[in-house]
Amino acid sequence: MTDPGKPISEAKEVSKSYSARVGLGAGSGKQKSVQAVDRASIRIEPGESVGLVGESGCGKSSLGRLLLRLETPTDGQVWFDGEDITRFKGRKLRKKRRQMQMIFQDPASSLNPRFTVEATLREAITAHKGKLHGRQLKAHIAALLNMVGLPITALNRQPHEFSGGEKQRISIARALAVEPKFLIADEPVTSLDLASQGQILNLLETVKRELQVAFLFIAHDMDTVKRMCAKTAVMYLGRIVETAPSETLFRDPKHPYTRALMLSQLSHNPDLRTDLYLLPGEPPSPLEPPTGCHFHPRCPYADIQCKTLVPEPRQIGASHIVRCHFNFDGNQKSEPQGIENTLKISS
Ligand SMILES: Nc1ncnc2c1ncn2[C@@H]1O[C@H](COP(=O)(O)OP(=O)(O)O)[C@@H](O)[C@H]1O
Ligand code: SF4
Ligand SMILES: [Mg+2]
Numbered sequence: 001m002t003d004p005g006k007p008i009s010e011a012k013e014v015s016k017s018y019s020a021r022v023g024l025g026a027g028s029g030k031q032k033s034v035q036a037v038d039r040a041s042i043r044i045e046p047g048e049s050v051g052l053v054g055e056s057g058c059g060k061s062s063l064g065r066l067l068l069r070l071e072t073p074t075d076g077q078v079w080f081d082g083e084d085i086t087r088f089k090g091r092k093l094r095k096k097r098r099q100m101q102m103i104f105q106d107p108a109s110s111l112n113p114r115f116t117v118e119a120t121l122r123e124a125i126t127a128h129k130g131k132l133h134g135r136q137l138k139a140h141i142a143a144l145l146n147m148v149g150l151p152i153t154a155l156n157r158q159p160h161e162f163s164g165g166e167k168q169r170i171s172i173a174r175a176l177a178v179e180p181k182f183l184i185a186d187e188p189v190t191s192l193d194l195a196s197q198g199q200i201l202n203l204l205e206t207v208k209r210e211l212q213v214a215f216l217f218i219a220h221d222m223d224t225v226k227r228m229c230a231k232t233a234v235m236y237l238g239r240i241v242e243t244a245p246s247e248t249l250f251r252d253p254k255h256p257y258t259r260a261l262m263l264s265q266l267s268h269n270p271d272l273r274t275d276l277y278l279l280p281g282e283p284p285s286p287l288e289p290p291t292g293c294h295f296h297p298r299c300p301y302a303d304i305q306c307k308t309l310v311p312e313p314r315q316i317g318a319s320h321i322v323r324c325h326f327n328f329d330g331n332q333k334s335e336p337q338g339i340e341n342t343l344k345i346s347s
Pocket of ligand 2: 255256257293294295296299300301302303306311323324325326
C-alpha cells in the first residue's frame, strides 16, 4: 500500500547533462555538454495523471528516464514511493524499476522481434511474480490480453504480424504485466495512424481509471494532455517553466511560452484567449542555451533582467507554479510591441 499524501514519483531540482560531439566527420569535432534537464522538479501523486509538454528536444524524455532511474542525474534527487532512489544500483534498483514502466513512442523497436506475444508477456510476468503454474500463467496472460483488447489468437504471433496500434497494445500489456504503480507514456501515439491514436488513448484512459495507476504522459500535443491529465507541466530547454492543474493551465496560462505553445496548437479552439501572441524565432540549441531566462530571445516581454537572471519557480496560485520574473495579471508588463507573426513551434 502507498501512504496517502506521499508522491509516487518525484524529481527534486534534477539535472542531466550529456556529452555530445559537435562538428563534421566521424571521430572529429569537439566534445560539448548538452544540458538536457536543468533543475527540474515534478511531483506525481499515487493514481494521478500528469502531462509533460514542450517542443521536441526540450528534455521531456530525459526527465522521464531520470524518474525511472534509467539514467542517473548529474544533480538533484529522484524519489519513488517515499524513498530516495537517486543513487540506487544493481538489484536494489531493478527491484524498484519493476514498479515503474515506460510505454515508448515506437512500439516496434521496444518489442523483441523474435518473441511471440506469449513469450513477451510470460517473461514480464515471471520477472514480477516468479515462475507460475501453467494454468495460473495462462489465466494471467488472458486477463492482460483482454485488458488491452487483443484476441487470444494473438498469443502465438510475433510483433511483425501486427499493426502499429496492435503493437502498442502488446507493449501496454507488457508494462501492465508487472502491476506497476507508475507508468510513463512517452509520446505513445505519435507514431500511429489517426484511428489507432484515438483507440490507444481510450485504452490508456481505461487503464488509468480501472487500475488507478499513476501516469506521466509525455506529449507535444496539448489537446491530448488536456484530455488525459489532471495536472500539466510545460518544459522549455531543460527547465519546467509552468505547472498547474490542467483546468487552470488551459483556461489561464501565465508563462509567455505556455501561451505561445497554446496559440500554436489550439488555434481551432473557439475559447482561445485574444491576448495570446505569436512568437518569433526558432528554439535555441541546448548546446548554447541563452543566458538568464532561456526563453528571452523569443519572448516579447524580455528585458535586461531576463537576459541576466535565471527566474526561479514561484507559486502564484493553488498548485500553480511559474518560472518567470513577472506576473502577467494587471499591468506589471505592457503588451508586446511589433511582434512578427512568424511562429515556429517544432514537434
Ligand atoms: N543520450 C544522449 N546523449 C547526448 N545527448 C542527448 C542524449 N539524450 C538526449 N540528448 C539531448 O538532450 C536534449 C533533450 O533530449 P530529449 O530528452 O530526447 O528531448 P524531448 O524528449 O523533449 O524531445 C536534446 O538536445 C538531445 O539531443
Ligand atoms: S523571465 Fe522574461 S524572458 Fe523569461 S518568460 Fe518571463 S518575461 Fe519572458
Ligand atoms: Mg522525447
